[in-house]
Amino acid sequence: MMIPRPLLLFLAFCGGGALFGMPLVLAALALGGNPSGPTAAHSGSPAPSASQGVSTDEIVGELTFRAFDLGFEPANVEVEQPGRYAVTFVNDGEILHNITFADGTVIEAEAGESAEGEVTVPAEGIGYVCSIPGHADGGMSGSIAVAGGYTEVPHSGASQEPGANASIEPDPEAPEYTLHDPAAPPRASGRVHDLELSITEREMTVAAGIVQTVWTFGDTVPGPVLRVKVGDTVRVTLRNPDTNKLPHSIDFHASLVAWNDEMRSINPGEELVYVFEAKYAGVFMYHCGTTPALHHIASGMFGMIIVEPEGGLAPVDHEFALVQSEWYLGEQAGFVSLAKASAAAPAPEYVVWNAVANQYAEHPIEVPVGETVRVFVLNAGPSIDSSFHVVGTVFDEVIREGVQLRRSNPDRWGSQAVDLSPAQGAIVEMHFDEDGLYPIVTHAFNFVGRGALGLFQAGDGGPAPSGGH
Numbered sequence: 001m002m003i004p005r006p007l008l009l010f011l012a013f014c015g016g017g018a019l020f021g022m023p024l025v026l027a028a029l030a031l032g033g034n035p036s037g038p039t040a041a042h043s044g045s046p047a048p049s050a051s052q053g054v055s056t057d058e059i060v061g062e063l064t065f066r067a068f069d070l071g072f073e074p075a076n077v078e079v080e081q082p083g084r085y086a087v088t089f090v091n092d093g094e095i096l097h098n099i100t101f102a103d104g105t106v107i108e109a110e111a112g113e114s115a116e117g118e119v120t121v122p123a124e125g126i127g128y129v130c131s132i133p134g135h136a137d138g139g140m141s142g143s144i145a146v147a148g149g150y151t152e153v154p155h156s157g158a159s160q161e162p163g164a165n166a167s168i169e170p171d172p173e174a175p176e177y178t179l180h181d182p183a184a185p186p187r188a189s190g191r192v193h194d195l196e197l198s199i200t201e202r203e204m205t206v207a208a209g210i211v212q213t214v215w216t217f218g219d220t221v222p223g224p225v226l227r228v229k230v231g232d233t234v235r236v237t238l239r240n241p242d243t244n245k246l247p248h249s250i251d252f253h254a255s256l257v258a259w260n261d262e263m264r265s266i267n268p269g270e271e272l273v274y275v276f277e278a279k280y281a282g283v284f285m286y287h288c289g290t291t292p293a294l295h296h297i298a299s300g301m302f303g304m305i306i307v308e309p310e311g312g313l314a315p316v317d318h319e320f321a322l323v324q325s326e327w328y329l330g331e332q333a334g335f336v337s338l339a340k341a342s343a344a345a346p347a348p349e350y351v352v353w354n355a356v357a358n359q360y361a362e363h364p365i366e367v368p369v370g371e372t373v374r375v376f377v378l379n380a381g382p383s384i385d386s387s388f389h390v391v392g393t394v395f396d397e398v399i400r401e402g403v404q405l406r407r408s409n410p411d412r413w414g415s416q417a418v419d420l421s422p423a424q425g426a427i428v429e430m431h432f433d434e435d436g437l438y439p440i441v442t443h444a445f446n447f448v449g450r451g452a453l454g455l456f457q458a459g460d461g462g463p464a465p466s467g468g469h
Contacts, residue, residue, distance in 0.1 A: 134295035170209025207357035223303030242269035283425025357451025381422025436462030
């Protein structure tokens, strides 16, 4: 079966490390790769046993490796003898890759380019990965074995994701989290909106005592809420500063543009301009789509764009924006775990509103009794469904993915919860009849205890709570 390269790249872009369940080596075959490995030019001397020493005085052969998104071609190699090899590394992918050997040797190439280096292969063989975060766990790993040597070759330590199976303990010395303002911004004025988004890679406290290395749009997780109306033109200048380490991109679900144009990845030190006309109303997601997209979204690269109808939304008393997302923890202050995020049955340590566990339980969102509250809700995922519910009230106006429940409906239909799969959004409206506390939850209650809990405080908060819901 020959799979077109653009389709394979698209599947990788969507976060998969395999092609419809096929191992990556089969995906390489689908691209026309050579399953037998690179050609090694040998010196002609007999193959030594595993116990013989390795001479590094001369080049004993040549190896060629090709990288694609996300894999090596070939994934495994056998050579006739240990020794020093000349290595050609060709990057056929759409983003930056490297080949990192277990001895620390790194050869790196930009997309569409090649690089050369050398590696010494010991008698027991050597493993290699792409050491860019997430790439090894997405499938970019392999090994060089020596004929007559060991049958199992250890990969580079970079292929074993630190903390993938570790229990993360809160650090009492960790910085306090930064409270994310839940207020929705007003709609931007005018018809053309020029925005600048700079990408940052930094540490962030995501729960009390828990720090992760995150990747952000505009230095916040979620990224800034953008708000326009149908017919407006949005022009975003995306910058990836040269202080960053990774390529990144952006995908606005509110746009109608080709994936391989504005959504392309840019390396550190580059920028792109993403232009689109907002033609449809709704609450839409934007996110990084750089391979593996799953890792970039799970690491914080997502946000909300609100597109109002051309005539605008009816005025209300208060507006808020809440984004549900998940944290799959790596080591303390380390990278988010792609291995955990890739599990078929997702089990995040935290499911959160606006990226920080329990922040609105500890800092309730205050509103007056009886006034109209509108909430823009987005489920950024990347993998868990949301059942958005506010305990103690009923949504009397709902717009979910373009389907409307109107307050004025003659039979007084209401909504108790709004179901949102990853990348779906809604607008809900409600009011609170009494002083008191009104919990904000996903009604998938196994996640409420993992951070998906907030509070609306109506009036003075009323009496102390005496029971559960």
